[in-house]
Amino acid sequence: MTALLSVDNISKRFRGLLAVDKLSFEVPQGQIFAVIGPNGAGKTTLFNMIAGVFAPNSGGITFAGERIDGLSPDKICRRGIGRTFQIVRPFPALTVEDNVIVGALLHCQGVDDARVHALDVLRRLDLYDKRTQRASGLTLPDRKRLEVARALATDPKLLLLDEVMAGLRPTETDRMVSILQELNRDTGLTILLIEHVMRAVMALAAQILVLHHGAAIAEGAPEQVVRDPAVIHSYLGAEDI
């Protein structure tokens, strides 16, 4: 498989803090790839560099054969990378449907076409029945799904999910996992996720990268990674998996 996203030796420094340190990895086309690691490991910083919020201080990011590091977030979205935010950011005063229409309008010129596309996405994410509600009135699990829906409506080739399971109950987590699996299976969507909920990571990911202090300490298949002594020491701890 060819790599859809390839991160090559990137670093990001915030004054004295080296948040991401010479990190390299590749996400193949069609894979679900998870990034795990303790708080402060640099996961969200990594995401923000891929999504264009910051440019890396050094190194490069290549997506679908083109360099994207340093591009603005809107340009990166137009290249085909959709993202969610760790702290959800729906458009609060807009309805669920209108939130997703905004995403769909990236590739649909007309509002009517965008609405058709948005409603398809909402059905997929179990939000169709709530489409007329304002986003501000949704529960957290619904807002998390709305974030995914808005990102998906932009028709990304790669979806970046920043802790979409956090704060969900186990049954809600399972529902989200099966939605993401369906998406990956039916549309071949490549997914890069940051996640703390190991139950979801183990169920979803084909490949896991473990970050600690901004550097990769392990990478591989899930079963292999969770048995890695360095990973157990720095992240999983005494917790039984």
Added chain:
Amino acid sequence: MIGRLIDGVPARGLILLGLLMVAALVAPLFASDYILTVLILIFYFAYIGQAWNIMMGFAGQLSLGHALYVGLGAYTAASLYVHFGIGPWLGLLVAVPIAVAAGAFIGFLAFRFRVGGVYFAILTIAVAEFARVGFDHLSWTAGSSGLFLPVKQYATNDLWSLRGRPVMFYYLLLAATALAFVGCRALLKSRMGYFWLAIREDEEAARSAGIDTFRYKMIAVMISAGMTSFAGVVYAFYYNNLFPEQVFHISRSIEMILAPIVGGIGTLFGPVLGAFLLTGMAETLTGTLAALGVDIPGAKQVFYGICLLAVIVALPDGVWPWVARRLGLTERNK
């Protein structure tokens, strides 16, 4: 296209809108000269409120310096008329681009260098103040001594030169308000309208949904500035005198935004309803005080202040959303 515009509007809303339009069209037949001047003022504020609302209500960019665009429109058209005898409609072809350029200048400075929120508002005030001071010293427009258009009693209405009786200005501003209303509705329902709302709600999320926020904010400012300058042209030919201290003063900018705030920011009917409520009630107050023989300078300003306080406390979304709910006029979703 028309289907899109009225899509989701309840039938009784359309009927009400039709009745209001008819009432507005026949009003001059019944209104006294005084009432007519009040109505002119109401539609003047309704129109400008609509233009300001594109920036604030749709795209979320607070301008506290819209007097700048009124002033540029007014001064450009009036100077061309006074110096070269160029009529207002041709003057508009110069005035609008000047106002749009001024809007683009402010927008570029702010959005290119990520000046947002209150700092953006301060920038809009600052540029309007620069204009006020600048025009005070600009001899071509007669500086602080004021620019006067030749006036006489008009028996006929010359729409082409905007020389005529108040009733002509009434219909002109009514038409402008109606067009602005329909135009804003079309904008709001367009692709760009959705992008504006997304930017207003959360700019970073909008950017990560692929929206070029710089571009759409610029367009909002430029449309708003251009629309507002038309009101300035009408202002110049209606009042026939322009003083920088009056036209560009910050109190003018504040006065313009009260109607949409009271009526409901981001709503289409808010600016119109707000203009009716505020101007109508302020004039009633002035009239009542005059009839009672009481002379209180600044009563109108105090009244505006009380209205704002009442709206902020009781109906923070503005009066129109509340009225719409009461009358069952809330838009349906498909």
